[in-house]
Amino acid sequence: MPTTTIRVRVPFVDVDSTQRIHYTAWLRFMEVAEHHLMRTIGFAYATVLRDQAYPRVRLECDFRGAIQYDDELAVEARVERVGRSSWTVAFTGRHVGAPDAKPVATGRMTIVRMDPETQRASPLPDDLRQALAANLVG
DSSP: OOEEEEEEEOOGGGBOTTSBBOHHHHHHHHHHHHHHHHHHTTOOTTTTTTTSBOOEEEEEEEEOSOOBTTOEEEEEEEEEEEOSSEEEEEEEEEETTOSSOOEEEEEEEEEEOEETTTTEEOOOOHHHHHHHHHTBOO
16 A cells, blocks of 8 residues: 555644644644554554664645644655655645645655664665555655
8 A cells, every 4th residue: 555544633732823733733643644654564663663763854844725723634644755774755634525635734754764873874674665665656
């Protein structure tokens, strides 16, 4: 499965005084979708990757429409790039049930495998690289 989608309803705690989503909430929604993607391809952080270090080294997001309190979003995650020691996941958020279903938010997250002793990037394990490459959406 090259993409996965989660649904989330924007809670009150994740909006600002204008009732629009606080930008940090979108970053959390991205991470939840990314974790779901990793579980789907057989590499759950909580189990399979538990003893390894995978920090996020680059995050970006763009808001393309209003996201407000109590909106239901479908957040899609897909592997966009696989490198020697890192990979990038791309995200698209859309309102559930919206007639046009245009993206209201997009983003990217780059994750690197890090050697905890040296604090430097290290090559991805072959099985992880193969699973990510098999799910690459080009």
